[in-house]
Amino acid sequence: MFKLFVVLGSILACCYAVNPSKGEVWPKPQQQETSEDYLAIQSHTFSFKGPADIGCPDFLNAAFTRYWTIIATSSSLAQRGQVSKVGRQPQKKFREVDVNPVADLNSMQVDLTGGCANEAVRPDLGDDESYTLIISREGWSTLSASTIWGVLRGLETFSQLIHLEGESLVVKATTIIDFPRFSHRGILLDTARHFQPVYIILQILDAMAYNKFNVLHWHITDDQSFPYVSRTYPELSEQGAYHPVSKVYEQTDVSNIIEYARVRGIRVIPEFQIPSHSRSWGFSHPELLTPCYSDDQPNGQLGALDPTKNSTYTFLTNLYKEVVDVFPDSYIHMGGDNVDFSCWENNPDVQAWMSDNNLSSSAELNGYFFLNVASILDSLNAKYITVEQTYFNALTLPNSTVVQVWWADGLESLASLTEAGKFGLYSTHWFLDELSSGGDWEKFYNCEPLDFDGTDEQKKLVLGGEACMWSNDVNEYNIMPRLWPRASAVAEKLWSAQDVDIGPARSRLEEHVCRMNRRGIAAQPPNGAGQNYDWREYTGSITKDAIPAGKDINGQTIYVGQAYVKNEGLIVAPIYQGEKEVTVAIKGARKIERNIKILCGHAYNFQWIVSDAKNLHVHLSGKHGVLGGHEDGLGYIHIGRISYQGETKIGRVIAYKIGDAKLFFHDRGVEKWIDSYEVWHFVDNDNTADYYWREYTGIIPRDAVSGGANINREQVYIGQAYVKNHGLITAQINAGVKEVWVPIDGVQKIDQHIKILCSVNNFVWVATNSTNLHLELVDRQMVIGGHEDDHGIIAVGRISYEGSTQIGKIDAFTVGDSHFRWVDANQQEGDVTSYDVLVYQKW
Structure with missing residues (x-):
């Protein structure tokens, strides 16, 4: 007997979702001309070159460093661990850019035409913040401004023009003349x-x-x-x-x-x-x-x-x-x-x-x-x-x-x-x-x-x-x-x-x-519910956020893909680990070796529900799903899977046929279809409650977040305590114990001003280390565990130590050297460089 599963999306859902632009600037520049010629940027070779003789070289060089760091670490390459440390040189060259750039862009010449009096220069009302930015298809670029403030605004614009194609940084040949409307x-x-x-x-x-x-x-x-x-x-x-x-x-x-x-x-x-x-x-x-x-x-x-x-x-x-x-x-x-x-x-x-x-x-x-x-x-x-x-x-x-x-x-x-x-x-x-x-x-x-x-x-x-x-x-x-x-809306009204x-x-x-x-700014979604998943170019490697759809006969995970088939459209296909090509079921079974994408996101955002060819659109009413592609001249298709002879089969559901939405799949080179199945739809978790810190009185609240278990298999919880002259520090809370020990300036016992982390179950622990903490947190929402006075924010961390979970603080303010510190059973401070960091995964 067949069991059929379908991942799908309602056409209406995609009508209201706002898709992000690529390499567009906010606030919008006054004048901008952009071509379709791309240039590739290798951050390990790219540099800013300033004027040789100005009164504030340290000011300018500091700005160059800030923006080089932003460019080097804001990409998914950093997320995949190809940059060794924030602000340091990548260890690996980027792969070839998918958009076929016409040249490499290795540097930007910055011209400060009005000079700079000294390092103590200060902004004031009415300062000239205008700049001209040129990125040439021949592989050179210039930023020209009469003041240091115009240079800063131009550097910000340049950093926003750069975007990702696949795993590579690219920028389009562009000319911008820009200035603020208001001072x-x-x-x-x-x-x-x-x-x-x-x-x-x-x-x-x-x-x-x-x-x-x-x-x-x-x-x-x-x-x-x-x-x-x-x-x-x-x-x-x-x-x-x-x-x-x-x-x-x-x-x-x-x-x-x-x-x-x-x-x-x-x-x-x-x-x-x-x-x-x-x-x-x-x-x-x-x-x-x-x-x-x-x-x-x-x-x-x-x-x-x-x-x-x-x-x-x-x-x-x-x-x-x-x-x-x-x-x-x-x-x-x-x-x-x-x-x-x-x-x-x-x-x-x-x-x-x-x-x-x-x-x-x-x-x-x-x-x-x-x-x-x-x-x-x-x-x-x-x-x-x-x-x-x-x-x-x-x-x-x-x-x-x-x-x-x-x-x-x-x-x-x-x-x-x-x-x-x-x-x-x-x-x-x-x-x-x-x-x-x-x-x-x-x-x-x-x-x-x-x-x-x-x-x-x-x-x-x-x-x-x-x-x-x-x-x-x-x-x-x-x-x-x-x-x-x-506030960004106001920014554009005042600049553009x-x-x-x-x-x-x-x-x-x-x-x-x-x-x-x-860049670490906790900005909220601007346009309400949207598309919290994406299709990425598939190169033969399974990305860590690829969405699993089931198992093959050998127990290997199968993923959801789509491939462009000439004269037919964009068709759903299964992706098997280690295979670069896919086989699609349309007018028989066809093997495709290029123009393949893989579905990425979070698996917990998808659910399976029972449906069939006749009632598919009824069951999807009010649901937010994933479009799997389209058939040329016919319409949209959804993503399906069935359990067939002990393994998962991925295929397409012809959603454009209302009342007769069959699933088509292939089995060993033969195209097959079926009417009755289950469907998989996308669940937007945007209504999930946020997390919060409650006053801790010695009683564990029902919604307290567990951090693990101690050696006696008793749950331990995540707390924070105010430490005079030091700040708000992460600490481990043990059930039935009113005080906590915190690792700051040695070990300190605190018995007041303690809070406990509470929430619904939306947390994951991400394994990382002191060097790569900030790279792992790209596109993730770190749970802020507190702060240290005169330093900055700290993250919540844990390790397994001598059979017991240990909760402690991570020095998130130290980029590239973020140690985990905790207090052990003997009230001694521990310090390690490999640990788990707590991440809140609200979409």
Whole structure:
């Protein structure tokens, strides 16, 4: 009796899936001409060549190294282990490129026409970021820019043009002339509502560079916390931060962030929110805030900064002197958002002062406050940005003031303030904390900052805009997918031409998200459910993610393939290990030796269900499947398999015949078919719950993730513990034991601030070693086990040691030398270079 199995995909499913582009740039360049001539890139021989005599050779060489590393490690060649270490030379040459390149591209000449004054050069508003990039079919390329910032943008573009064909890096002959539409392209990052560790901020800066953002607007303080460690007023963070040690930004942290941003062409503009959103100031300096009254009596509450006291401005002057010294950008953001007037209005001292100074409203008082703040910043030679509420309350601010708009009528505000000669920044409808279902990046993409009634001269006063990442509901574990690729939509609106089309943008963004994922940025899928499998060129070798379909008579695994048959179409065929050719069943049995592909993905994403020729389309209704190819002039086919005389047979299901969808297969050179079978469909697991860290109280939660078993065959679990002055460190949790031992600076016993990893069962352990950890993690989602202060993120690892599973930390921040460290039964620290790393495989 026959048993038939079919892997198939509904035609409708492929109609809505967005396929990624190949070698397309995000944000879209202003002008681009591309031919179909390919050039091959061998990363072990490719080099950047800079000008011989410039004032900042170290700056330029560091940029070359960064982008060489990206090019060398972002490919599937690295995933297959053909690069020995991140940033080092590949040990093996790439195989011949499938697209038949016209030449090799071995170098790029970089010309900095405007020179570079010195190594300390800093980006500023209005810098020239334009560049010209030429990749010639003759095998040479040039990147020309007048500033170092144009060079950085051009290098990013070049790195995105390179893509994979088979297992080879290629790039098309291309000419690009590019420049940004707006000079201020920013991300507002709120680190006050939820503290963001330094390593997260550095990741955000990396992603900003990949999207050609050039401003980090650092909203560093708010009501909830004051994490900035001030030299002048250290008590502000000592009493106002969530934690005076682990949840603060030391001076060295701030300088490191500023420098990391600078070498990527990104400015850092600080904002210390005033006069409201300043409750955290009052924990150490309650005299700065306005006492609130009820029924003519103080009610114990404190409101906004008191604008009627000279001491308030003395305090701000001293603080701003420090801020101007620490943050070298020419601009400071004054804040001014959502000023709560209630305490001013019910405080009799404030009201008396207003009467004495002929101020009739709180709006006028707010204007008075900001005129004083502006005067302080003027005395410090600092320029300033504020929000529209301040502008409308203090209309006498100088025309050099930059006004950020984010109210619902933001475009009307832009029209009003530019008519008055003020500079504007657009943020309305670019609040990334506001979520909606599906690919909601499109709502950000469809916002146009210049879509207001105004003259050309008015619109020239719009400097750009910012995407705002408020952190009310965001911490270090979910901020990256909340930011990216939604902020990428804003990046393109601020860089590319105004008439850029959202249609082709969908495919380019799909590719860009994959690109960011390969570079370690946890960007979420942009377009909802899609095709989480692919067909790869088959060269006779079975790739590690090829999808198995069954066994032959000898017990060898069979895989799913498809082959192009001239005059017939793209036909499903079985692939047997060790054989380069396939046999397809169409008009008899035919042997094919070229143009073969193999289906790759994750086997757990496929399921088998019962079906037959008559009811195939009924059983597939609402299912997401895999198309197996097509027959010329007829239609789509699906993938089938049967168990026939003890072995699996792969074949095609003629899905274009509704009600008569037979399976065709071959058996020893004879074509056969059958009506009744089971079908295999693709299951999208995108609705699976994410993983999370719960407080550990000594009780193992039901959904805790097991890491293995100890020598007594008892389950051990994955934890993390906060270690003062060291960070958040991975640790092993043993059932019934409340404390953990962590391997950091020796071995330390921790009995508080412990969390346990919980989730549904979506984890796999991947065997790797200290040299190849980052190569194994290409296109995989590493479970972040914590971080080490001043170093970076750590991964979760395990080994089997003396018959027991040992959970520990992997130094993921050390590329190419990522050791695994754990605590053994004798509370001694262990250190090995081969181990398993925990990967979360949510598609």
